[in-house]
Amino acid sequence: MKGKKVAESTVIMAQEMRPQDANSTGNVHGGTIMKLIETAAGVVATRHARADVVTVSVDRLDFYHTVTVGEFLTMRASLNYVGRTSMEVGVRVESENPITGTRKHTSTAYLTFVALNKKGRPTPLPPIILETKEQERRHEEAKARRQTRLLEKTREKEVPPDPVD
Numbered sequence: 001m002k003g004k005k006v007a008e009s010t011v012i013m014a015q016e017m018r019p020q021d022a023n024s025t026g027n028v029h030g031g032t033i034m035k036l037i038e039t040a041a042g043v044v045a046t047r048h049a050r051a052d053v054v055t056v057s058v059d060r061l062d063f064y065h066t067v068t069v070g071e072f073l074t075m076r077a078s079l080n081y082v083g084r085t086s087m088e089v090g091v092r093v094e095s096e097n098p099i100t101g102t103r104k105h106t107s108t109a110y111l112t113f114v115a116l117n118k119k120g121r122p123t124p125l126p127p128i129i130l131e132t133k134e135q136e137r138r139h140e141e142a143k144a145r146r147q148t149r150l151l152e153k154t155r156e157k158e159v160p161p162d163p164v165d
Contacts, residue, residue: 013075
């Protein structure tokens, strides 16, 4: 299978935050931002796989600053790692005051997707082609996160489930 460059699937999405996206004080709901993150990451995963994809995990969704109504929210999403059937997409979220142009790094998240074939089963992915030192760094960090996820899954299987009352 022929590899694909990170740039072939990278996406930048922007949206103005409206009153329906926020609470009564004008702060945008974290869930609204989370949905936009997953949407941008899903586009990247689908572009790389050229197949249906499903989200299997979200790592390290951190919120650094609040976002308010009227601000622009920009999601920059790109592929970090590709395994046999799964891939990690990193998303950086920035808010921008449309009047002053001031930008803030609002959130970062890492999402793992699995590509599915027509029968809904995991399907092999094209390998990732890394072209820059930054892409190589992100790839190495993603491999470390993957190892942590796999270790956590193993530990979870070893712990018996809580009894139901």
